[in-house]
Amino acid sequence: MVDYAANRAVMYVRMSTESQDYSTDHQRARIQEYAAARDIEIIREYVDDGKSGLDIRRRAGLLALMRDVQSATPDFGQILVFDISRWGRFQDIDEAAYHEHTCRRAGIKVTYCGERFADDAGPYASLLKSMKRVMAAEYSRDLSEKVFAAQARFIAMGFKQGGHAGYGLRRLALKACGTPRAILEYGESKISATDRVVLVLGPEHEVATVRRLYALYLEQGASEAGLARLLNSEAVPSEFGRPWTQAMINSLLTNVKYCGALAYNRRSCKLSTRRTRNAADQWIVKQEAVAPIIDAEVFARVQAERARRLRRPTRDEQVALLQACHDRHGAVNAKIIAADPLMPDPQLLVRTFGSLMSAYKAAGLPDSPKYAFVATKRLLAAACAGLRHEVETLTVAAGGTTHPIDDQTGVLINGRLRVLIEIAVPRNPRRGQRNWRIRGSPNADFTIVGRMEPIAGVVADYFLFSRDDLALGTIYLKDSNLDQFARVRYPTVGAMFGLDSRGSLEATC
Numbered sequence: 001m002v003d004y005a006a007n008r009a010v011m012y013v014r015m016s017t018e019s020q021d022y023s024t025d026h027q028r029a030r031i032q033e034y035a036a037a038r039d040i041e042i043i044r045e046y047v048d049d050g051k052s053g054l055d056i057r058r059r060a061g062l063l064a065l066m067r068d069v070q071s072a073t074p075d076f077g078q079i080l081v082f083d084i085s086r087w088g089r090f091q092d093i094d095e096a097a098y099h100e101h102t103c104r105r106a107g108i109k110v111t112y113c114g115e116r117f118a119d120d121a122g123p124y125a126s127l128l129k130s131m132k133r134v135m136a137a138e139y140s141r142d143l144s145e146k147v148f149a150a151q152a153r154f155i156a157m158g159f160k161q162g163g164h165a166g167y168g169l170r171r172l173a174l175k176a177c178g179t180p181r182a183i184l185e186y187g188e189s190k191i192s193a194t195d196r197v198v199l200v201l202g203p204e205h206e207v208a209t210v211r212r213l214y215a216l217y218l219e220q221g222a223s224e225a226g227l228a229r230l231l232n233s234e235a236v237p238s239e240f241g242r243p244w245t246q247a248m249i250n251s252l253l254t255n256v257k258y259c260g261a262l263a264y265n266r267r268s269c270k271l272s273t274r275r276t277r278n279a280a281d282q283w284i285v286k287q288e289a290v291a292p293i294i295d296a297e298v299f300a301r302v303q304a305e306r307a308r309r310l311r312r313p314t315r316d317e318q319v320a321l322l323q324a325c326h327d328r329h330g331a332v333n334a335k336i337i338a339a340d341p342l343m344p345d346p347q348l349l350v351r352t353f354g355s356l357m358s359a360y361k362a363a364g365l366p367d368s369p370k371y372a373f374v375a376t377k378r379l380l381a382a383a384c385a386g387l388r389h390e391v392e393t394l395t396v397a398a399g400g401t402t403h404p405i406d407d408q409t410g411v412l413i414n415g416r417l418r419v420l421i422e423i424a425v426p427r428n429p430r431r432g433q434r435n436w437r438i439r440g441s442p443n444a445d446f447t448i449v450g451r452m453e454p455i456a457g458v459v460a461d462y463f464l465f466s467r468d469d470l471a472l473g474t475i476y477l478k479d480s481n482l483d484q485f486a487r488v489r490y491p492t493v494g495a496m497f498g499l500d501s502r503g504s505l506e507a508t509c
Contacts, residue, residue: 007040009078009111012065014048014086024049027082034113035080043076054089056099062088066099069106079103083114084132085139093133148265155264158289159196167239167252168210168293170202186239199257199290209236210258210293217253218302221341223309224249253306259299260292261285313344315352315362322349322363332365379457380423384409387450387459387493388421394497410444420444424477426454436477438463440470448496451477462490 013027024047035042048061056062068074081087087110090096100110115132151161164186165171171184176194183200184190190197201207209231216222222230228244238244256263264284267277294302313321325343326332334356337343346356353359388411392402395413403412410420424436434454440447446466450459465475465488475485482489490496 007038007078008076009035009040009042009080010065010068010076011035011042011045011080012047012062012086013045013082014051014059014061014088016050016052027086030082031080031113034111040078040080042080052089054091055095056088059088062099066102069103069108074106074108077108079108079110081110081112083112084129084135087112089139090133091141093130096133097130152264152284154196155262155284155286157196158198158262158286160199160262161264164239165199165202166255166257167248168202168206169199169257169290171197172200173197199262201291201293207293210252213249213252214294214298214302218298218305224253253302256285256299257290258292258294259296260290261287262289312348318344318349318352318359319363322359322365326363326365332360376425380425380452383423383450383452383459384421387423387448387462390493391419391421391448394494398497410441418443418445420447422447423450423452423459425452428454433478433480438465438470438475438477440465440467442467448493462493462496464488464490464496 011028011031013024013031015024015027028045032042034040046061046065048059051059051061056066065079068076069079084096087100088096103110116128154161160171173181173184173190174196175181175192176196181191181195184197213227213231216227216230217224225246227249228246231238231244236244238248252258262285265278266283321343322332325337325340328340329336334346337346337349349356349359353362388404388409391411395402395411400414403415404410405412405418409422410418412418420441422438422440424438426434426436428434436449436451438447438449444467446464447470449463449465451461451463452458453460463477463485469475469488477485
């Protein structure tokens, strides 16, 4: 490690919003005076202006300083700070000591120019430092409690404490004497620190929109996401000039200011801790602080409806809801469930039962034609995959090679023979006999078809058609013409690979 002379130093200054007495200019002047008296050269400065000293996470200046301290070749040997509190009001005093210790390990001294122990490295200085760190942390805790108490008192007086007004409302600044000063637009701050802010009704079209949204949610069962989509489709501007979101609608439907009350401490984030949502009994609520847009009884009904929608019904309750939905509508599908305000979201049923078909089965509901078709498709896919696997197994056993082609529906045998795998299902036309349609593919040399029984749902026999057999068009197998295809008909797939079978696949290969 390079041992730099003690007269090469950097300065660190910080000013938080809660303490204007320690301005960065004041700190610079004191540090520069200290350095000049001791012939110390200040090569650069690190600044955190308007940053809290409770932790290091949002202090870009201190973070940059610590990175330089821990670099391979720091170009300074001393850090000049005004006092302990500017280094930080860490709630864990060991954190403040840790960062200072990190500097010492790198051979860099931290000097507090405004403290009496600035040049003292003895035990008295260490004890006094610890006491100062405790005092700095306690100052922040004490200030936090005082600020909270003051804000709670102002809420009890009907004054709004920070934040935007909310759609349909506006912030009105009052002078200290109570005389209205001006309506504050979004992003504007009050002119004087002694001014107070109250909420008043906004433009009539916004007030009407709020009432409309409450009615749609309560009377027509509209969802929060659906209301956001509706307002965006109608090009209704939001309070922020951005597209409406579900979170905006949620805030509009749940904030008590819309029924005339002000609530404080709904969420808290004291001393840079994680933001938490507080229980309702911890809220500080001032009734009749705002002209209500929504009647208190309507607001209460909306909260009860939200609680009902947010509650996740049990598996047995979902079964009962499905049965009741079927009784009301005579049928059940995803569209009916989504449109029924008494039903949960269809995705909840999917997450609970695995699929809507499984949910219907658990509720003992009859299968609709649509879902019967889905079940049939799954059966055919499984049968086709089984037939393809059997063809591949027999080919390999006979000494050949296989590779899948055509989205897994075909097999390339010995690198040259393209074989298409199909399962033919019975068709029952209004006129004529039941039949099995065979189409094949012009790209396939051969097509292996499994003919499925109409009732049992199993493959009855197998057919091996060449490209020439299908060259004239689609073939329709019928009970009455099966004998005509005896040459290419086999009872099993294995028979196609028989050594003494004319027209067998193995003989063809």
